[in-house]
Amino acid sequence: MTVLELRGVTAGYGSAAAVRDLDLTVAAGEVVALLGPNGAGKTTTLRAAVGLIRPRSGEVLALGRAVDRRVDRTARHGVVLVPDSRAIFSGLSVRDNLRLAARRSGPRWDSALERLPRLAPLVDRRVGLLSGGEQQMLALAKALLMQPRVLLVDELSMGLAPVAVQELLPVVRGLAADLGVGVLLVEQHVDLALGVSDRGLVLHHGRAVLEAPAAELLADRDAVHRAYFGAD
Ligand code: ATP
Secondary structure, rough: OOOEEEEEEEEOOEEEEEEEEEEEEEEEEOOEEEEEEOOHHHHHHHHHHHHOOOOOEEEEEEEEOOOOOOHHHHOOOOOEOOOOOOOOOOOOEHHHHHHHHHHHOOOOHHHHHHHHHHHHHOOOHHHHHHHHHHHHHHHHHHHHOOOHHHHEEOOOOOOOOOHHHHHHHHHHHHHHHHHHHHEEEEEHHHOOOOHOOEEEEEEEEEEEEEEEEHHHHHHOOHHHHHHOOOOO
């Protein structure tokens, strides 16, 4: 079952198109890696997918309905963005951050710790004192409390060492495998991203220039490299 579909989406800022004529689908239980160099349009794609920006043309369907600009409503339906800037209250404790997130959605605040047990001993710590990786874990935990069915993950690894990324990405994979969440994963660490994905799509100057099963892309890194640099 397709949970997210972009059909011929062109979107951008002012008169500049950052994403051009993009077709993309994500099925329930599937992880799709959205790859490409800086400025290729990855974040713009995620923003269009949740309704933060309106496509200039084309359409976005999530869970069978058209995505509009009512982002809160879309999130309540289970289409959830984990932004790259850590959307957390740094003066509050981990527990209070999770409580605030849970109050808006329903599940107990500590249910998120089942998938992120490394946060458990940190619940009383002020978020400002967490490491970057721990903050990303918290951002993911907050997204989980929204009970996502479609999860859009923007550079979980921002500023993190690959070892921290290696810990977080399997959590994302687990959501797809165990709960049937459809995941669109933006990630700079190409091999790590493809390692937990079913398919990969490379954007270059806003266009999809390569799309294939993740295993094929891992086996043909030259093709990925060429797509990154626009040689295809
Ligand atoms: P990165 O890997 O660097 O985060 P990206 O692939 O996510 O890049 P986008 O953030 O989607 O790329 O940006 C695509 C293009 O749109 C870039 O040329 C960028 O400068 C431009 N852009 C992004 N956000 C805005 C904005 N708010 N206003 C104007 N232009 C923007």
